Amino acid sequence: MKHYKRALTIAGSDPSGGAGIQADLKTFSACGCYGMSAIVAVVDENTVGVTGVHPVPVEFVTGQIRSVLSDIGADAVKIGMLHSSELIRAVKSTLEEFDMRNVVLDPVMVATSGDKLLQDEAVETLQRELIPYVRVITPNIPEAEILLGRKIESQEQLPELARELSLDGRVSVLLKAGHLTDEELIDVFYDAESDRTVELRSQRLATANTHGTGCTLSSAVAAFLAHGYELTEAVRRAKAYIDAAIRAGADYAIGHGHGPVHHFHGFWE
Numbered sequence: 001m002k003h004y005k006r007a008l009t010i011a012g013s014d015p016s017g018g019a020g021i022q023a024d025l026k027t028f029s030a031c032g033c034y035g036m037s038a039i040v041a042v043v044d045e046n047t048v049g050v051t052g053v054h055p056v057p058v059e060f061v062t063g064q065i066r067s068v069l070s071d072i073g074a075d076a077v078k079i080g081m082l083h084s085s086e087l088i089r090a091v092k093s094t095l096e097e098f099d100m101r102n103v104v105l106d107p108v109m110v111a112t113s114g115d116k117l118l119q120d121e122a123v124e125t126l127q128r129e130l131i132p133y134v135r136v137i138t139p140n141i142p143e144a145e146i147l148l149g150r151k152i153e154s155q156e157q158l159p160e161l162a163r164e165l166s167l168d169g170r171v172s173v174l175l176k177a178g179h180l181t182d183e184e185l186i187d188v189f190y191d192a193e194s195d196r197t198v199e200l201r202s203q204r205l206a207t208a209n210t211h212g213t214g215c216t217l218s219s220a221v222a223a224f225l226a227h228g229y230e231l232t233e234a235v236r237r238a239k240a241y242i243d244a245a246i247r248a249g250a251d252y253a254i255g256h257g258h259g260p261v262h263h264f265h266g267f268w269e
Contacts, residue, residue, distance in 0.1 A: 004033065004034035005032060005033045005034065005075050005223075005226040005227050006033065006034050006036065006072060006073060006074045006075050006076075006226065007028045007033040007034070007035055007036070007074060007075065007076050007077070007078065007219070007222050007223050007226045008035075008036045008037065008038065008065070008068055008069070008074040008076075008077045008078070009021055009024035009025065009028070009035065009036070009037050009038070009077075009078045009079075009080065009219060009222075010037075010038045010040060010061070010065065010077065010078070010079045010080065010082075010091055011024060011037070011039070011040060011078070011079065011080025011081050011108075011215070012039065012040055012041040012042070012043045012053070012080065012081040012083075013039055013041070013042050013043055014043055014045055014212070015043070015044070015045065015046070016045060016046040016047055016211075016255065016260075017260065018047065018211040018212040018254075018258075018259065018260030018261075019045075019211055019212030019214075019215045019260070020043060020080060020081070020212070020215060021037045021039055021080075023212040023215040023216050023219065023260070023263065024037065024078055024080065024215055024216075024219040025037060026216075026263035026264065027215075027216050027219035027220050027223060027241075027263055028219060028222075028223050029263075029264075030241070030263050030264050030265075030266060030267070031219075031220055031223035031224065031227075031241060032223070032227065033075075033076075033223045033226050033227070034072075036068045036072060036074065037064075038061055038064035038065045038068065039056055039061070039064065040055070040056055040061050040080075040081065040082060040083070040087060040091075041053050041054060041055045041056055041081065041083060042054045042056070043081075046255055046257070047211055047254065047255030047256060047257035047258050047259055047260075048255065048256055048257035048258075049257065053083065055083060055084070055087075058084075058086050058087050058090045059090075061087065061090065061091065062090050062091070062094045065091070065094045065095070066094060066097075069097075069098045069100075070098075073098075074098075074100065074226075075102060075225070075226035075227075075228075076102035076103070076104065076222040076223065076225045076226035077095065077100050077102065077103045077104070077222065078103075078104045078105075078106065078218050078219045078221075078222040079091065079103065079104070079105045079106065079130075079134070080106050080108050080215055080218070081108040081118070082108075082118075082122070082126070082130075083118055083119055083122065084119055084122050085119070085121055085122045085124075085125035087122075088122060088125045088126055088129060088130050089125065089129060091130075092129060092130050092133055095133075096133075101135065102135055102222065102225040102226065103133070103134040103135050103136075104134065104135065104136045104137075104138065104218050104219075104221050104222040104225070105130065105131065105134040105136070105137045105138070105218075106137075106138050106214050106215060106217075106218035107126060107131070107137055107138075107139050107143050107147065108143075108214065108215075109123070109142070109143050109146055123146060123147075127147060131147075131167065131171055132167055132170045132171060134171060135171065135172060135225075135231070136171065136172045136173070136174060136221060136225075136231070136235075137165070137171055137172075137173055137174070138173075138174045138176065138214065138217060138218040138221065139165065139173070139174075139175060139176065140176045140178060140214055141175075141176070141177065141178070144161060144165060144175055147165060148161065148164065148165065155177060155186055158175050158177060158186070158188040159188050159190070159197045159199075161175060162174075162175040162188045162189070162190035162197065163190050163197070165190075166190055166192045169192040169195065170192065171192060172189070172190060172191050172192040172193060172231060173188075173189070173190045173192070174187060174188075174189045174217075174221065174235055175187065175188045175189075175190070176214070176217070178210070178213070184201060184202075184203065184204065185201070185202050185203065185204045186199050186200065186201050187199075187200040187202075187239060188200070189232065189235045191231050191232050191235075193231055194231075194232070196232065198232055198235075198236075200235070200236065200239045202239070202243045205246055205247060205250055207246065207249070207250035208257070208258055208259060209246070209249045209250055209252065209254070209258065209259035209260060209261060210246070210258050210261070211257070211258040211259055211260050211261075212260050212261065213242060213246065213261060216241075216242055216245060216261055216263065217238055217239070217241075217242045218238075220237070220238035220241045220242060221234055221235055221238040223238075224237045224238055242261065244265050244266070245261035245262050245263055245265050246261050247265075248261070248262035248265035248269070249261040249262035249265070
């Protein structure tokens, strides 16, 4: 019998389909993985903004994770929005039960619309307890500023800051430059396992369709890790995937705000 490459997402839902669980599952499928999910919150949102967040009870979240991992297992896990300290601790301890190695954390704190998604006290818990546990984190500029406690002023700072965010080499860091204004977009990846820094370059595209880009990129990294690629190659492939998804999605009009990327650009136009 054949075996799928399996990827689990632990995140909130997005009824508009562009971010969260929905974006993660689309990305897993597009990148050749069997996707599974543990939903931590039902989010009322669309392309314009977030209206409300309804948390799923913590014990029900951990129950979903155990049900999936004890039966099907996973080759990689992507973690998205975890809104409270209690939930962060519970997710970490549950993953530890199954000795998960390929864990990618998208430290979601603020939605593309600007809406806040993480409780203030949970930021410290994320930094102190979850980030040192995972293999890769994928912060954007606003998230990195929160984690660092200071503003990021220029592209030139990113290599040094990615190393700083690695907690002395305990976690690899994909620091995304999308919120900067340089004409060329240069994400920086610090591979803590090889102590190498890689610049991932792409042309900046003028488009409003950026809803769920962070979810999609982190899920793509998890998917390529599930396929067995070494860390830097998995990140390179994920970067190529999101760049193509943004370019293809720019031609579509969906909603009245920030539309989604085109997750299945490799299969249909």
